[in-house]
Amino acid sequence: xxxxxxxxxxxxxxxxxxxxxxxxxxxxxxxxxxxxxxxxxxxxxxxxxxxxxxxxxxxxxxxxxxxxxxxxxxxxxxxxxxxxxxxxxxxxxxxxxxxxxxxxxxxxxxxxxxxxxxxxxxxxxxxxxxxxx
Amino acid sequence: xxxxxxxxxxxxxxxxxxxxxxxxxxxxxxxxxxxxxxxxxxxxxxxxxxxxxxxxxxxxxxxxxxxxxxxxxxxxxxxxxxxxxxxxxxxxxxxxxxxxxxxxxxxxxxxxxxxxxx
Numbered sequence: 001x002x003x004x005x006x007x008x009x010x011x012x013x014x015x016x017x018x019x020x021x022x023x024x025x026x027x028x029x030x031x032x033x034x035x036x037x038x039x040x041x042x043x044x045x046x047x048x049x050x051x052x053x054x055x056x057x058x059x060x061x062x063x064x065x066x067x068x069x070x071x072x073x074x075x076x077x078x079x080x081x082x083x084x085x086x087x088x089x090x091x092x093x094x095x096x097x098x099x100x101x102x103x104x105x106x107x108x109x110x111x112x113x114x115x116x117x118x119x120x121x122x123x124x125x126x127x128x129x130x131x132x133x
Numbered sequence: 134x135x136x137x138x139x140x141x142x143x144x145x146x147x148x149x150x151x152x153x154x155x156x157x158x159x160x161x162x163x164x165x166x167x168x169x170x171x172x173x174x175x176x177x178x179x180x181x182x183x184x185x186x187x188x189x190x191x192x193x194x195x196x197x198x199x200x201x202x203x204x205x206x207x208x209x210x211x212x213x214x215x216x217x218x219x220x221x222x223x224x225x226x227x228x229x230x231x232x233x234x235x236x237x238x239x240x241x242x243x244x245x246x247x248x249x250x251x
Contacts, residue, residue: 086168087171090169110185110186112185112186122251124251127250128243128250132246
């Protein structure tokens with residue numbers, strides 16, 4: 001393990017986050033919407049309209065996201081925490097991939113069959129040999 | 134940086150199956166870092182299913198002992214799966230369990246070149 005400057009370690013500790021969001025929840029839907037619109041602050045009622053989250057649930061949903069420090073709030077309008085924007089986008093991507101692959105586990109099994117839909121080669125085996133020499 | 138190019142590592146199956154899989158690290162410290170400070174690695178998945186995937190047009194088969202640095206070895210001969218390329222955070226990897234030789238890494242490169250060019 002390589003040494004790391006203390007200031008970088010402190011910065012890393014400050015930005016590494018656990019991601020307490022489950023796929024398919026209102027929190028995920030609201031966070032995904034705000035992550036797609038990072039330039040704007042949105043009032044809860046508008047977030048509910050744009051995400052189909054029940055208007056009776058949106059206030060609690062946003063409060064939970066706020067308490068988890070994933071969103072920020074000014075004048076009653078919510079926006080993605082700018083300090084964590086890249087990390088949140090990455091974790092939302094992971095969440096999506098996990099949800100996709102876990103939805104039908106039997107579909108994850110690989111098969112060795114090659115499709116007949118095969119592209120023309122860009123290089124021959126000999127040309128690849130030359131590349132690797 | 135905990136892992137180096139050529140290290141054999143293990144990670145949760147990125148295809149979503151409930152098991153641990155092996156992979157080889159193909160990036161090193163020149164990989165651009167991310168704003169969040171976390172280190173990420175490019176990896177290529179390996180499979181021990183030589184009979185199933187060893188004959189695929191793109192794959193290459195690593196010899197469990199012949200393609201690893203002396204003293205280490207793979208659990209079995211393993212097929213490089215060039216379609217299984219992922220970016221993984223350091224905290225999601227364990228190992229290194231072994232390291233590939235120059236010849237082993239050339240098989241990985243050939244496999245990736247096969248996917249891109251052939």
